[in-house]
Amino acid sequence: MTRLVLPGCRLVLGLALGAVTAVVALPVLVLAVPALVLGRTPPVAALAGVERRRLATLLGAGDLGEDDPRRAAAYLAVRCPVGLLGGVVLFLGGYGAVKSVGVLAAWISGGRPDGIAPTWPIVLYLTVTAAVLLFLDLAGLVAVAALERGVARRFLGPDERQLMRRRIAELSASRAGIVAAVDAERRRIERDLHDGLQQRLVALGMLIGRARRNGSPDLLGQAHDESQRALEELRDIAWRVYPAALDELGLRDALATVAERSPVPVQIRHDLPERPVPSIETAVYFTVREAVTNAAKHAAATRIDVSIAEHGSMVVVRITDDGAGGADPGGGGLAGLARRVAALDGRLTVSSPPGGPTVIEAELPCG
Structure with a gap:
Protein backbone atom coordinates (compact mmCIF):
# COMPACT_ATOMS: atom_id res chain seq x y z
CA MET A 1 0.00 0.00 0.00
CA THR A 2 2.86 2.37 0.83
CA ARG A 3 4.34 1.76 -2.62
CA LEU A 4 1.19 3.23 -4.15
CA VAL A 5 0.47 6.01 -1.66
CA LEU A 6 3.91 7.65 -1.59
CA PRO A 7 4.35 7.89 -5.41
CA GLY A 8 0.76 9.13 -5.65
CA CYS A 9 1.41 11.87 -3.09
CA ARG A 10 4.58 12.90 -4.92
CA LEU A 11 2.70 13.05 -8.22
CA VAL A 12 -0.11 15.19 -6.78
CA LEU A 13 2.37 17.51 -5.07
CA GLY A 14 4.45 17.75 -8.24
CA LEU A 15 1.44 18.69 -10.37
CA ALA A 16 0.19 21.18 -7.78
CA LEU A 17 3.58 22.91 -7.72
CA GLY A 18 3.59 22.73 -11.51
CA ALA A 19 0.32 24.65 -11.65
CA VAL A 20 1.82 27.34 -9.39
CA THR A 21 5.01 27.64 -11.46
CA ALA A 22 2.91 27.79 -14.64
CA VAL A 23 1.15 30.89 -13.29
CA VAL A 24 4.48 32.39 -12.15
CA ALA A 25 6.04 31.65 -15.54
CA LEU A 26 3.64 33.94 -17.41
CA PRO A 27 5.15 37.26 -16.19
CA VAL A 28 8.64 35.76 -16.37
CA LEU A 29 8.11 34.93 -20.04
CA VAL A 30 6.79 38.44 -20.70
CA LEU A 31 10.06 39.81 -19.30
CA ALA A 32 12.09 37.26 -21.29
CA VAL A 33 10.72 38.28 -24.70
CA PRO A 34 12.66 41.59 -24.94
CA ALA A 35 15.87 39.82 -23.90
CA LEU A 36 15.41 37.20 -26.62
CA VAL A 37 14.68 39.87 -29.22
CA LEU A 38 17.84 41.79 -28.25
CA GLY A 39 19.93 38.61 -28.24
CA ARG A 40 20.51 38.69 -24.49
CA THR A 41 20.19 35.97 -21.88
CA PRO A 42 16.54 35.71 -20.77
CA PRO A 43 15.94 35.96 -16.96
CA VAL A 44 14.63 32.44 -16.50
CA ALA A 45 17.46 30.75 -14.59
CA ALA A 46 15.80 30.79 -11.14
CA LEU A 47 12.45 29.45 -12.33
CA ALA A 48 14.13 26.88 -14.59
CA GLY A 49 16.13 25.66 -11.57
CA VAL A 50 12.94 25.25 -9.55
CA GLU A 51 11.41 23.31 -12.43
CA ARG A 52 14.41 20.99 -12.69
CA ARG A 53 14.22 20.17 -8.98
CA ARG A 54 10.44 19.66 -9.13
CA LEU A 55 10.66 17.36 -12.13
CA ALA A 56 13.58 15.33 -10.77
CA THR A 57 12.32 15.01 -7.18
CA LEU A 58 8.56 14.63 -7.59
CA LEU A 59 7.93 13.45 -11.16
CA GLY A 60 11.02 11.32 -11.82
CA ALA A 61 12.08 13.15 -14.98
CA GLY A 62 15.68 11.92 -14.69
CA ASP A 63 18.62 13.58 -16.47
CA LEU A 64 17.70 17.05 -17.74
CA GLY A 65 21.03 18.04 -19.26
CA GLU A 66 22.89 21.29 -18.81
CA ASP A 67 21.58 24.81 -18.19
CA ASP A 68 20.67 26.64 -21.40
CA PRO A 69 18.64 29.85 -20.88
CA ARG A 70 17.13 29.83 -24.38
CA ARG A 71 15.99 26.22 -24.15
CA ALA A 72 14.71 26.90 -20.63
CA ALA A 73 12.64 29.83 -21.92
CA ALA A 74 11.19 27.63 -24.67
CA TYR A 75 10.39 24.95 -22.10
CA LEU A 76 8.57 27.42 -19.82
CA ALA A 77 6.52 28.72 -22.75
CA VAL A 78 5.46 25.21 -23.83
CA ARG A 79 4.76 23.82 -20.37
CA CYS A 80 2.56 26.70 -19.15
CA PRO A 81 -0.59 25.14 -20.67
CA VAL A 82 0.47 21.71 -19.37
CA GLY A 83 0.91 23.07 -15.83
CA LEU A 84 -2.45 24.83 -15.94
CA LEU A 85 -4.07 21.64 -17.24
CA GLY A 86 -2.63 19.75 -14.27
CA GLY A 87 -4.08 22.38 -11.94
CA VAL A 88 -7.53 22.04 -13.56
CA VAL A 89 -7.47 18.24 -13.21
CA LEU A 90 -6.45 18.54 -9.55
CA PHE A 91 -9.19 21.10 -8.93
CA LEU A 92 -11.86 18.89 -10.49
CA GLY A 93 -10.70 15.91 -8.44
CA GLY A 94 -10.68 17.93 -5.23
CA TYR A 95 -14.06 19.51 -5.97
CA GLY A 96 -15.59 16.09 -6.64
CA ALA A 97 -14.14 14.68 -3.42
CA VAL A 98 -15.45 17.62 -1.31
CA LYS A 99 -18.88 17.41 -2.97
CA SER A 100 -19.10 13.65 -2.36
CA VAL A 101 -18.09 14.01 1.29
CA GLY A 102 -20.66 16.79 1.74
CA VAL A 103 -23.48 14.71 0.30
CA LEU A 104 -22.50 11.69 2.41
CA ALA A 105 -22.31 13.78 5.58
CA ALA A 106 -25.74 15.32 4.86
CA TRP A 107 -27.31 11.89 4.38
CA ILE A 108 -25.77 10.57 7.61
CA SER A 109 -27.18 13.54 9.54
CA GLY A 110 -30.64 12.95 8.04
CA GLY A 111 -30.65 15.77 5.48
CA ARG A 112 -31.55 15.75 1.81
CA PRO A 113 -28.98 17.71 -0.23
CA ASP A 114 -30.58 19.13 -3.39
CA GLY A 115 -33.78 17.35 -2.38
CA ILE A 116 -32.33 13.90 -3.09
CA ALA A 117 -33.24 11.12 -0.66
CA PRO A 118 -30.63 8.37 -0.01
CA THR A 119 -32.53 5.50 -1.61
CA TRP A 120 -30.58 2.42 -2.69
CA PRO A 121 -30.89 3.13 -6.46
CA ILE A 122 -29.69 6.70 -5.92
CA VAL A 123 -26.80 5.58 -3.70
CA LEU A 124 -25.75 2.90 -6.21
CA TYR A 125 -25.96 5.32 -9.13
CA LEU A 126 -23.93 8.01 -7.37
CA THR A 127 -21.34 5.46 -6.17
CA VAL A 128 -20.76 4.11 -9.69
CA THR A 129 -20.63 7.64 -11.12
CA ALA A 130 -18.14 8.78 -8.47
CA ALA A 131 -15.94 5.72 -9.09
CA VAL A 132 -15.88 6.35 -12.85
CA LEU A 133 -15.11 10.05 -12.37
CA LEU A 134 -12.38 9.21 -9.85
CA PHE A 135 -10.81 6.79 -12.32
CA LEU A 136 -10.92 9.39 -15.10
CA ASP A 137 -9.40 12.02 -12.83
CA LEU A 138 -6.57 9.71 -11.73
CA ALA A 139 -5.92 8.74 -15.35
CA GLY A 140 -5.82 12.43 -16.20
CA LEU A 141 -3.25 13.07 -13.44
CA VAL A 142 -1.03 10.26 -14.72
CA ALA A 143 -1.36 11.52 -18.30
CA VAL A 144 -0.47 15.09 -17.32
CA ALA A 145 2.56 13.85 -15.38
CA ALA A 146 3.72 11.84 -18.40
CA LEU A 147 3.22 14.92 -20.60
CA GLU A 148 5.25 17.00 -18.12
CA ARG A 149 8.13 14.51 -18.31
CA GLY A 150 7.95 14.39 -22.11
CA VAL A 151 8.07 18.18 -22.46
CA ALA A 152 10.96 18.36 -19.98
CA ARG A 153 12.99 15.73 -21.85
CA ARG A 154 12.31 17.50 -25.15
CA PHE A 155 13.34 20.99 -24.05
CA LEU A 156 15.56 20.48 -20.99
CA GLY A 157 17.09 17.10 -21.76
CA PRO A 158 20.62 16.87 -23.18
CA ASP A 159 20.84 17.60 -26.90
CA GLU A 160 23.08 15.71 -29.33
CA ARG A 161 26.05 17.99 -28.70
CA GLN A 162 25.81 17.56 -24.93
CA LEU A 163 25.47 13.80 -25.31
CA MET A 164 28.51 13.75 -27.56
CA ARG A 165 30.55 15.76 -25.06
CA ARG A 166 29.52 13.41 -22.24
CA ARG A 167 30.39 10.37 -24.32
CA ILE A 168 33.81 11.78 -25.16
CA ALA A 169 34.42 12.56 -21.48
CA GLU A 170 33.37 9.04 -20.47
CA LEU A 171 35.63 7.45 -23.10
CA SER A 172 38.56 9.64 -22.06
CA ALA A 173 38.06 8.75 -18.40
CA SER A 174 37.67 5.04 -19.12
CA ARG A 175 40.77 5.05 -21.35
CA ALA A 176 42.82 6.75 -18.65
CA GLY A 177 41.42 4.31 -16.10
CA ILE A 178 42.35 1.31 -18.24
CA VAL A 179 45.89 2.60 -18.68
CA ALA A 180 46.18 3.10 -14.91
CA ALA A 181 44.74 -0.36 -14.23
CA VAL A 182 47.15 -2.02 -16.69
CA ASP A 183 50.12 -0.20 -15.13
CA ALA A 184 49.00 -1.24 -11.64
CA GLU A 185 48.62 -4.86 -12.77
CA ARG A 186 52.09 -4.80 -14.31
CA ARG A 187 53.55 -3.46 -11.06
CA ARG A 188 51.77 -6.15 -9.08
CA ILE A 189 53.07 -8.90 -11.38
CA GLU A 190 56.59 -7.46 -11.14
CA ARG A 191 56.38 -7.51 -7.32
CA ASP A 192 55.12 -11.10 -7.35
CA LEU A 193 57.94 -12.19 -9.63
CA HIS A 194 60.67 -10.21 -7.84
CA ASP A 195 59.70 -10.77 -4.21
CA GLY A 196 58.39 -14.31 -4.53
CA LEU A 197 59.33 -16.43 -7.50
CA GLN A 198 62.73 -14.84 -8.16
CA GLN A 199 63.85 -15.30 -4.56
CA ARG A 200 62.66 -18.88 -4.59
CA LEU A 201 64.59 -19.63 -7.81
CA VAL A 202 67.73 -18.05 -6.34
CA ALA A 203 67.41 -20.29 -3.29
CA LEU A 204 66.83 -23.28 -5.57
CA GLY A 205 70.02 -22.52 -7.51
CA MET A 206 72.01 -22.27 -4.30
CA LEU A 207 70.65 -25.60 -3.05
CA ILE A 208 71.47 -27.33 -6.32
CA GLY A 209 75.01 -25.90 -6.24
CA ARG A 210 75.58 -27.11 -2.68
CA ALA A 211 74.15 -30.51 -3.57
CA ARG A 212 76.52 -30.85 -6.52
CA ARG A 213 79.53 -29.96 -4.39
CA ASN A 214 78.62 -32.12 -1.41
CA GLY A 215 76.65 -34.93 -3.08
CA SER A 216 74.04 -34.65 -0.31
CA PRO A 217 70.69 -36.46 -0.85
CA ASP A 218 69.05 -34.20 1.73
CA LEU A 219 70.02 -31.09 -0.21
CA LEU A 220 68.72 -32.66 -3.41
CA GLY A 221 65.42 -33.34 -1.64
CA GLN A 222 65.22 -29.75 -0.47
CA ALA A 223 65.99 -28.55 -4.00
CA HIS A 224 63.22 -30.75 -5.37
CA ASP A 225 60.71 -29.41 -2.84
CA GLU A 226 61.78 -25.86 -3.61
CA SER A 227 61.30 -26.44 -7.33
CA GLN A 228 57.78 -27.73 -6.68
CA ARG A 229 56.93 -24.65 -4.65
CA ALA A 230 58.37 -22.39 -7.35
CA LEU A 231 56.32 -24.16 -10.00
CA GLU A 232 53.16 -23.82 -7.90
CA GLU A 233 53.84 -20.13 -7.34
CA LEU A 234 54.41 -19.61 -11.07
CA ARG A 235 51.11 -21.31 -11.82
CA ASP A 236 49.37 -19.10 -9.26
CA ILE A 237 50.80 -15.94 -10.85
CA ALA A 238 49.74 -17.12 -14.30
CA TRP A 239 46.24 -17.88 -12.99
CA ARG A 240 45.94 -14.40 -11.52
CA VAL A 241 47.06 -12.79 -14.79
CA TYR A 242 44.63 -14.75 -16.99
CA PRO A 243 43.17 -18.22 -16.43
CA ALA A 244 43.59 -20.59 -19.37
CA ALA A 245 40.38 -22.37 -18.28
CA LEU A 246 38.35 -19.32 -19.26
CA ASP A 247 39.19 -19.79 -22.93
Whole structure:
Protein backbone atom coordinates (compact mmCIF):
# COMPACT_ATOMS: atom_id res chain seq x y z
CA MET A 1 0.00 0.00 0.00
CA THR A 2 2.86 2.37 0.83
CA ARG A 3 4.34 1.76 -2.62
CA LEU A 4 1.19 3.23 -4.15
CA VAL A 5 0.47 6.01 -1.66
CA LEU A 6 3.91 7.65 -1.59
CA PRO A 7 4.35 7.89 -5.41
CA GLY A 8 0.76 9.13 -5.65
CA CYS A 9 1.41 11.87 -3.09
CA ARG A 10 4.58 12.90 -4.92
CA LEU A 11 2.70 13.05 -8.22
CA VAL A 12 -0.11 15.19 -6.78
CA LEU A 13 2.37 17.51 -5.07
CA GLY A 14 4.45 17.75 -8.24
CA LEU A 15 1.44 18.69 -10.37
CA ALA A 16 0.19 21.18 -7.78
CA LEU A 17 3.58 22.91 -7.72
CA GLY A 18 3.59 22.73 -11.51
CA ALA A 19 0.32 24.65 -11.65
CA VAL A 20 1.82 27.34 -9.39
CA THR A 21 5.01 27.64 -11.46
CA ALA A 22 2.91 27.79 -14.64
CA VAL A 23 1.15 30.89 -13.29
CA VAL A 24 4.48 32.39 -12.15
CA ALA A 25 6.04 31.65 -15.54
CA LEU A 26 3.64 33.94 -17.41
CA PRO A 27 5.15 37.26 -16.19
CA VAL A 28 8.64 35.76 -16.37
CA LEU A 29 8.11 34.93 -20.04
CA VAL A 30 6.79 38.44 -20.70
CA LEU A 31 10.06 39.81 -19.30
CA ALA A 32 12.09 37.26 -21.29
CA VAL A 33 10.72 38.28 -24.70
CA PRO A 34 12.66 41.59 -24.94
CA ALA A 35 15.87 39.82 -23.90
CA LEU A 36 15.41 37.20 -26.62
CA VAL A 37 14.68 39.87 -29.22
CA LEU A 38 17.84 41.79 -28.25
CA GLY A 39 19.93 38.61 -28.24
CA ARG A 40 20.51 38.69 -24.49
CA THR A 41 20.19 35.97 -21.88
CA PRO A 42 16.54 35.71 -20.77
CA PRO A 43 15.94 35.96 -16.96
CA VAL A 44 14.63 32.44 -16.50
CA ALA A 45 17.46 30.75 -14.59
CA ALA A 46 15.80 30.79 -11.14
CA LEU A 47 12.45 29.45 -12.33
CA ALA A 48 14.13 26.88 -14.59
CA GLY A 49 16.13 25.66 -11.57
CA VAL A 50 12.94 25.25 -9.55
CA GLU A 51 11.41 23.31 -12.43
CA ARG A 52 14.41 20.99 -12.69
CA ARG A 53 14.22 20.17 -8.98
CA ARG A 54 10.44 19.66 -9.13
CA LEU A 55 10.66 17.36 -12.13
CA ALA A 56 13.58 15.33 -10.77
CA THR A 57 12.32 15.01 -7.18
CA LEU A 58 8.56 14.63 -7.59
CA LEU A 59 7.93 13.45 -11.16
CA GLY A 60 11.02 11.32 -11.82
CA ALA A 61 12.08 13.15 -14.98
CA GLY A 62 15.68 11.92 -14.69
CA ASP A 63 18.62 13.58 -16.47
CA LEU A 64 17.70 17.05 -17.74
CA GLY A 65 21.03 18.04 -19.26
CA GLU A 66 22.89 21.29 -18.81
CA ASP A 67 21.58 24.81 -18.19
CA ASP A 68 20.67 26.64 -21.40
CA PRO A 69 18.64 29.85 -20.88
CA ARG A 70 17.13 29.83 -24.38
CA ARG A 71 15.99 26.22 -24.15
CA ALA A 72 14.71 26.90 -20.63
CA ALA A 73 12.64 29.83 -21.92
CA ALA A 74 11.19 27.63 -24.67
CA TYR A 75 10.39 24.95 -22.10
CA LEU A 76 8.57 27.42 -19.82
CA ALA A 77 6.52 28.72 -22.75
CA VAL A 78 5.46 25.21 -23.83
CA ARG A 79 4.76 23.82 -20.37
CA CYS A 80 2.56 26.70 -19.15
CA PRO A 81 -0.59 25.14 -20.67
CA VAL A 82 0.47 21.71 -19.37
CA GLY A 83 0.91 23.07 -15.83
CA LEU A 84 -2.45 24.83 -15.94
CA LEU A 85 -4.07 21.64 -17.24
CA GLY A 86 -2.63 19.75 -14.27
CA GLY A 87 -4.08 22.38 -11.94
CA VAL A 88 -7.53 22.04 -13.56
CA VAL A 89 -7.47 18.24 -13.21
CA LEU A 90 -6.45 18.54 -9.55
CA PHE A 91 -9.19 21.10 -8.93
CA LEU A 92 -11.86 18.89 -10.49
CA GLY A 93 -10.70 15.91 -8.44
CA GLY A 94 -10.68 17.93 -5.23
CA TYR A 95 -14.06 19.51 -5.97
CA GLY A 96 -15.59 16.09 -6.64
CA ALA A 97 -14.14 14.68 -3.42
CA VAL A 98 -15.45 17.62 -1.31
CA LYS A 99 -18.88 17.41 -2.97
CA SER A 100 -19.10 13.65 -2.36
CA VAL A 101 -18.09 14.01 1.29
CA GLY A 102 -20.66 16.79 1.74
CA VAL A 103 -23.48 14.71 0.30
CA LEU A 104 -22.50 11.69 2.41
CA ALA A 105 -22.31 13.78 5.58
CA ALA A 106 -25.74 15.32 4.86
CA TRP A 107 -27.31 11.89 4.38
CA ILE A 108 -25.77 10.57 7.61
CA SER A 109 -27.18 13.54 9.54
CA GLY A 110 -30.64 12.95 8.04
CA GLY A 111 -30.65 15.77 5.48
CA ARG A 112 -31.55 15.75 1.81
CA PRO A 113 -28.98 17.71 -0.23
CA ASP A 114 -30.58 19.13 -3.39
CA GLY A 115 -33.78 17.35 -2.38
CA ILE A 116 -32.33 13.90 -3.09
CA ALA A 117 -33.24 11.12 -0.66
CA PRO A 118 -30.63 8.37 -0.01
CA THR A 119 -32.53 5.50 -1.61
CA TRP A 120 -30.58 2.42 -2.69
CA PRO A 121 -30.89 3.13 -6.46
CA ILE A 122 -29.69 6.70 -5.92
CA VAL A 123 -26.80 5.58 -3.70
CA LEU A 124 -25.75 2.90 -6.21
CA TYR A 125 -25.96 5.32 -9.13
CA LEU A 126 -23.93 8.01 -7.37
CA THR A 127 -21.34 5.46 -6.17
CA VAL A 128 -20.76 4.11 -9.69
CA THR A 129 -20.63 7.64 -11.12
CA ALA A 130 -18.14 8.78 -8.47
CA ALA A 131 -15.94 5.72 -9.09
CA VAL A 132 -15.88 6.35 -12.85
CA LEU A 133 -15.11 10.05 -12.37
CA LEU A 134 -12.38 9.21 -9.85
CA PHE A 135 -10.81 6.79 -12.32
CA LEU A 136 -10.92 9.39 -15.10
CA ASP A 137 -9.40 12.02 -12.83
CA LEU A 138 -6.57 9.71 -11.73
CA ALA A 139 -5.92 8.74 -15.35
CA GLY A 140 -5.82 12.43 -16.20
CA LEU A 141 -3.25 13.07 -13.44
CA VAL A 142 -1.03 10.26 -14.72
CA ALA A 143 -1.36 11.52 -18.30
CA VAL A 144 -0.47 15.09 -17.32
CA ALA A 145 2.56 13.85 -15.38
CA ALA A 146 3.72 11.84 -18.40
CA LEU A 147 3.22 14.92 -20.60
CA GLU A 148 5.25 17.00 -18.12
CA ARG A 149 8.13 14.51 -18.31
CA GLY A 150 7.95 14.39 -22.11
CA VAL A 151 8.07 18.18 -22.46
CA ALA A 152 10.96 18.36 -19.98
CA ARG A 153 12.99 15.73 -21.85
CA ARG A 154 12.31 17.50 -25.15
CA PHE A 155 13.34 20.99 -24.05
CA LEU A 156 15.56 20.48 -20.99
CA GLY A 157 17.09 17.10 -21.76
CA PRO A 158 20.62 16.87 -23.18
CA ASP A 159 20.84 17.60 -26.90
CA GLU A 160 23.08 15.71 -29.33
CA ARG A 161 26.05 17.99 -28.70
CA GLN A 162 25.81 17.56 -24.93
CA LEU A 163 25.47 13.80 -25.31
CA MET A 164 28.51 13.75 -27.56
CA ARG A 165 30.55 15.76 -25.06
CA ARG A 166 29.52 13.41 -22.24
CA ARG A 167 30.39 10.37 -24.32
CA ILE A 168 33.81 11.78 -25.16
CA ALA A 169 34.42 12.56 -21.48
CA GLU A 170 33.37 9.04 -20.47
CA LEU A 171 35.63 7.45 -23.10
CA SER A 172 38.56 9.64 -22.06
CA ALA A 173 38.06 8.75 -18.40
CA SER A 174 37.67 5.04 -19.12
CA ARG A 175 40.77 5.05 -21.35
CA ALA A 176 42.82 6.75 -18.65
CA GLY A 177 41.42 4.31 -16.10
CA ILE A 178 42.35 1.31 -18.24
CA VAL A 179 45.89 2.60 -18.68
CA ALA A 180 46.18 3.10 -14.91
CA ALA A 181 44.74 -0.36 -14.23
CA VAL A 182 47.15 -2.02 -16.69
CA ASP A 183 50.12 -0.20 -15.13
CA ALA A 184 49.00 -1.24 -11.64
CA GLU A 185 48.62 -4.86 -12.77
CA ARG A 186 52.09 -4.80 -14.31
CA ARG A 187 53.55 -3.46 -11.06
CA ARG A 188 51.77 -6.15 -9.08
CA ILE A 189 53.07 -8.90 -11.38
CA GLU A 190 56.59 -7.46 -11.14
CA ARG A 191 56.38 -7.51 -7.32
CA ASP A 192 55.12 -11.10 -7.35
CA LEU A 193 57.94 -12.19 -9.63
CA HIS A 194 60.67 -10.21 -7.84
CA ASP A 195 59.70 -10.77 -4.21
CA GLY A 196 58.39 -14.31 -4.53
CA LEU A 197 59.33 -16.43 -7.50
CA GLN A 198 62.73 -14.84 -8.16
CA GLN A 199 63.85 -15.30 -4.56
CA ARG A 200 62.66 -18.88 -4.59
CA LEU A 201 64.59 -19.63 -7.81
CA VAL A 202 67.73 -18.05 -6.34
CA ALA A 203 67.41 -20.29 -3.29
CA LEU A 204 66.83 -23.28 -5.57
CA GLY A 205 70.02 -22.52 -7.51
CA MET A 206 72.01 -22.27 -4.30
CA LEU A 207 70.65 -25.60 -3.05
CA ILE A 208 71.47 -27.33 -6.32
CA GLY A 209 75.01 -25.90 -6.24
CA ARG A 210 75.58 -27.11 -2.68
CA ALA A 211 74.15 -30.51 -3.57
CA ARG A 212 76.52 -30.85 -6.52
CA ARG A 213 79.53 -29.96 -4.39
CA ASN A 214 78.62 -32.12 -1.41
CA GLY A 215 76.65 -34.93 -3.08
CA SER A 216 74.04 -34.65 -0.31
CA PRO A 217 70.69 -36.46 -0.85
CA ASP A 218 69.05 -34.20 1.73
CA LEU A 219 70.02 -31.09 -0.21
CA LEU A 220 68.72 -32.66 -3.41
CA GLY A 221 65.42 -33.34 -1.64
CA GLN A 222 65.22 -29.75 -0.47
CA ALA A 223 65.99 -28.55 -4.00
CA HIS A 224 63.22 -30.75 -5.37
CA ASP A 225 60.71 -29.41 -2.84
CA GLU A 226 61.78 -25.86 -3.61
CA SER A 227 61.30 -26.44 -7.33
CA GLN A 228 57.78 -27.73 -6.68
CA ARG A 229 56.93 -24.65 -4.65
CA ALA A 230 58.37 -22.39 -7.35
CA LEU A 231 56.32 -24.16 -10.00
CA GLU A 232 53.16 -23.82 -7.90
CA GLU A 233 53.84 -20.13 -7.34
CA LEU A 234 54.41 -19.61 -11.07
CA ARG A 235 51.11 -21.31 -11.82
CA ASP A 236 49.37 -19.10 -9.26
CA ILE A 237 50.80 -15.94 -10.85
CA ALA A 238 49.74 -17.12 -14.30
CA TRP A 239 46.24 -17.88 -12.99
CA ARG A 240 45.94 -14.40 -11.52
CA VAL A 241 47.06 -12.79 -14.79
CA TYR A 242 44.63 -14.75 -16.99
CA PRO A 243 43.17 -18.22 -16.43
CA ALA A 244 43.59 -20.59 -19.37
CA ALA A 245 40.38 -22.37 -18.28
CA LEU A 246 38.35 -19.32 -19.26
CA ASP A 247 39.19 -19.79 -22.93
CA GLU A 248 39.34 -23.58 -22.91
CA LEU A 249 36.36 -24.51 -20.71
CA GLY A 250 34.25 -21.35 -20.42
CA LEU A 251 33.05 -19.05 -17.69
CA ARG A 252 31.24 -21.66 -15.59
CA ASP A 253 34.33 -23.86 -15.10
CA ALA A 254 36.66 -20.91 -14.63
CA LEU A 255 34.46 -19.58 -11.83
CA ALA A 256 34.30 -23.05 -10.31
CA THR A 257 38.08 -22.81 -9.95
CA VAL A 258 37.66 -19.45 -8.19
CA ALA A 259 35.22 -21.07 -5.77
CA GLU A 260 37.60 -23.97 -5.11
CA ARG A 261 40.52 -21.67 -4.37
CA SER A 262 38.50 -19.43 -2.05
CA PRO A 263 38.91 -20.04 1.72
CA VAL A 264 35.25 -18.96 2.12
CA PRO A 265 32.39 -21.12 0.77
CA VAL A 266 31.20 -19.69 -2.55
CA GLN A 267 27.84 -20.54 -4.11
CA ILE A 268 27.69 -19.73 -7.84
CA ARG A 269 24.48 -19.57 -9.84
CA HIS A 270 25.18 -19.37 -13.58
CA ASP A 271 22.02 -18.74 -15.63
CA LEU A 272 23.39 -17.44 -18.92
CA PRO A 273 21.74 -19.19 -21.90
CA GLU A 274 24.95 -18.99 -23.96
CA ARG A 275 28.54 -17.82 -23.65
CA PRO A 276 29.03 -14.04 -23.82
CA VAL A 277 31.52 -12.50 -26.19
CA PRO A 278 35.12 -12.88 -24.91
CA SER A 279 35.49 -9.30 -23.63
CA ILE A 280 32.29 -9.52 -21.57
CA GLU A 281 33.14 -13.02 -20.34
CA THR A 282 36.56 -11.81 -19.18
CA ALA A 283 35.04 -8.80 -17.39
CA VAL A 284 32.50 -11.03 -15.64
CA TYR A 285 35.23 -13.42 -14.54
CA PHE A 286 37.52 -10.75 -13.09
CA THR A 287 34.59 -8.99 -11.40
CA VAL A 288 33.63 -12.19 -9.58
CA ARG A 289 37.21 -13.10 -8.75
CA GLU A 290 38.10 -9.67 -7.34
CA ALA A 291 34.88 -9.49 -5.31
CA VAL A 292 35.38 -12.99 -3.89
CA THR A 293 39.02 -12.23 -3.04
CA ASN A 294 38.09 -8.99 -1.28
CA ALA A 295 35.30 -10.65 0.71
CA ALA A 296 37.55 -13.49 1.83
CA LYS A 297 40.51 -11.22 2.67
CA HIS A 298 38.93 -8.10 4.18
CA ALA A 299 35.26 -8.66 5.05
CA ALA A 300 35.53 -11.68 7.39
CA ALA A 301 32.71 -13.26 5.40
CA THR A 302 31.49 -16.79 6.04
CA ARG A 303 29.49 -17.17 2.82
CA ILE A 304 29.58 -15.63 -0.66
CA ASP A 305 26.76 -15.91 -3.19
CA VAL A 306 27.35 -15.19 -6.87
CA SER A 307 24.55 -14.81 -9.40
CA ILE A 308 25.09 -14.37 -13.15
CA ALA A 309 22.01 -13.89 -15.30
CA GLU A 310 20.86 -12.19 -18.47
CA HIS A 311 18.23 -9.45 -18.17
CA GLY A 312 17.16 -8.05 -21.51
CA SER A 313 20.29 -6.88 -23.31
CA MET A 314 22.46 -6.91 -20.18
CA VAL A 315 24.48 -9.51 -18.30
CA VAL A 316 23.94 -8.85 -14.59
CA VAL A 317 26.53 -10.11 -12.10
CA ARG A 318 25.64 -9.90 -8.41
CA ILE A 319 28.05 -10.86 -5.61
CA THR A 320 26.74 -10.86 -2.03
CA ASP A 321 28.68 -11.67 1.13
CA ASP A 322 27.67 -11.72 4.80
CA GLY A 323 30.81 -9.97 5.99
CA ALA A 324 31.36 -6.84 8.07
CA GLY A 325 30.64 -4.39 5.21
CA GLY A 326 32.27 -1.00 4.91
CA ALA A 327 33.85 -1.70 1.52
CA ASP A 328 35.22 1.43 -0.15
CA PRO A 329 34.07 1.76 -3.80
CA GLY A 330 37.03 4.06 -4.40
CA GLY A 331 39.55 1.49 -3.21
CA GLY A 332 42.11 0.05 -5.58
CA GLY A 333 40.40 -3.25 -6.35
CA LEU A 334 36.82 -2.00 -6.70
CA ALA A 335 37.89 1.15 -8.55
CA GLY A 336 39.78 -1.00 -11.04
CA LEU A 337 36.70 -3.17 -11.52
CA ALA A 338 34.56 -0.09 -12.08
CA ARG A 339 36.97 1.14 -14.77
CA ARG A 340 37.02 -2.26 -16.47
CA VAL A 341 33.21 -2.41 -16.51
CA ALA A 342 32.84 1.21 -17.65
CA ALA A 343 35.20 0.57 -20.56
CA LEU A 344 32.62 -1.91 -21.88
CA ASP A 345 29.70 0.53 -21.47
CA GLY A 346 28.68 -1.20 -18.27
CA ARG A 347 28.00 -0.04 -14.73
CA LEU A 348 29.28 -1.22 -11.35
CA THR A 349 27.44 -0.43 -8.11
CA VAL A 350 28.59 -1.20 -4.56
CA SER A 351 26.38 -1.32 -1.49
CA SER A 352 28.32 -2.04 1.70
CA PRO A 353 26.83 -0.51 4.85
CA PRO A 354 28.73 -1.02 8.12
CA GLY A 355 27.79 -4.41 9.47
CA GLY A 356 27.05 -5.75 5.98
CA PRO A 357 25.95 -7.29 3.82
CA THR A 358 28.08 -6.17 0.89
CA VAL A 359 26.44 -6.33 -2.52
CA ILE A 360 28.45 -5.72 -5.69
CA GLU A 361 26.46 -5.61 -8.92
CA ALA A 362 27.84 -5.21 -12.43
CA GLU A 363 25.71 -4.68 -15.53
CA LEU A 364 27.41 -5.40 -18.85
CA PRO A 365 25.98 -5.39 -22.39
CA CYS A 366 25.47 -8.86 -23.84
CA GLY A 367 27.09 -8.03 -27.17
